[in-house]
Amino acid sequence: MANQQPLDINNVQGDILEGLGKKTELFFFFRIKAGQGLHFREHLRSIIPLITTTTEAKKFHQTIKEGKKEAANEGRHFPLIENSGVNISFSQKGLVALGITDDIGDKVFKDGMLADAANLGDNLTEWDSDFKKDIHGVFDITANSMVVLDRTLDHIKRIFRSGHKDATIEEVTQLRGQVRPGAESGHEHFGFNDGLSQPAVENVDAGVISEPGEAPVRQGVILLGRKGDDGLVFPPGTPPQHVTRPSWALDGSFLAFRYLKQLVPEFDTFLQENALKGIPPAPGNPTGADLLGARLVGRWKSGAPIDLTPLRDNPAFAKRQDFRFDPNNQERCPFAAHIRKTNPRSDLDGRGGTEIRRIIRRGIAFGPEVTEKEKRERRSSPDEKLERGLLFACYQSNLGNGFHFMQQSWANNRTFPPKTTTVPPVPAPGIDPIIGVATDNLPRQMVGASPDISGANTELDFSARWVISRGGEYFFTPSIPALKNTFAAPCHPGQHGRPEL
Ligand code: HEM
Known part of the structure; x- marks a missing residue:
């Protein structure tokens, strides 16, 4: 049964519904020290006041927006405001370490990402070994600079007595991301504007989306226990199964974290070598490589959707969501x-629409810019220090409906979207060229990225991959009341038989 009380966004961690303000971001993956579950709870109580709520994150963004507007009116530069945000999430192993034994009702979460790797198309030999270890939780720390980020991290480590005999956590690994410099700010490493299309959440984002977009999703598509978190459609094609959530799961969300390496010089070379032909050289016209890139992503580098402006970029359209694909x-x-x-x-x-598949994305780029040497050699350096990519994070109330489904049943699936009615019939769509993996060992290919713009249905092979999964984990991001009353509550393991929602 969905909770009938109106949602209070003070109860929801800020990264889920709003996104923490950030120029830099640190994912600090930790393990609760063996036998220290109870002491960890004590330390966690001191952390709760540091957790950024949705209300606080919204307030911060509003302040920035107003400050920028005012500065622009007065013709002055708007300085970076010092800020730092903190969220915390737990893996299934983390719940167990805390003695929280209730079934949260999500098989994908409970099994963990390592067990799911083959379904996602990951090659475990490419995973960073740290993601094969037990991870109990992650601190998501954001800031306006690395200095402020480190200060917040030190604060958290001190609370958990990190490095001392009585520490209750130990670090498994940490990953740092930063917004790319200058004009690339907000763009991922292939150069495309990112983080544009997000589902608006009913009664949370109403009136905030700047462009007319898709219908808002019910709160339960993102938050557990809310209307919309009521059916589990997995495996595909089976009738919806009822999901039962423990009461402490209310207003939490599942976080899918992915450590994704990007091979940028290789991607750029591919675009150049397969540049689309037939574009007349005229002012404002893209190069053939630009057009191919836009057709692989579905948006131009500015963010403008090609469905609205198929043959040339139009930065004024960057944030537009008001397009509907012609299904045929x-x-x-x-x-x-x-x-x-x-x-x-x-x-x-x-065919059931897309609502239950929607996710809220919160990624950030990591790693340095492409070096001149890499550009010249058209190859990513083998030096790990030069590795770059995306720290991808997304939230949903059901991993089997959201991220896991999207990667396995859509991105990696040559026959999705289903096109049985197309006249004349066209070959199967092919694999998502950015994140799709060929799990059938046939070459990666897609249709419609034609080397000739008049032949939209021609096939393009791209055996190489430009996004490599280096690991990740599934987490649960609890509500603030759940953090206080369940995760940090001073009770003994095994005492968590809570009433169901
Ligand atoms: C390095 C890997 C990735 C890159 C470079 C990338 C890049 C992009 C870009 C440029 C956009 C368009 C701008 C926007 O709407 O934000 C986008 C949209 C999107 N991406 Fe990715 N992405 C990556 C990984 C993923 C993964 C792993 C997933 C989920 C399985 C995903 C799901 C989505 C979704 C849902 C959208 C919005 C689609 C829409 O509503 O129009 N992406 N991505």
């Missing part, structure tokens, strides 16, 4: 383009 046609946007694979919009009209 991929001339404007290939069926397999990354944004069409991961949010097929009208392709699923009459």
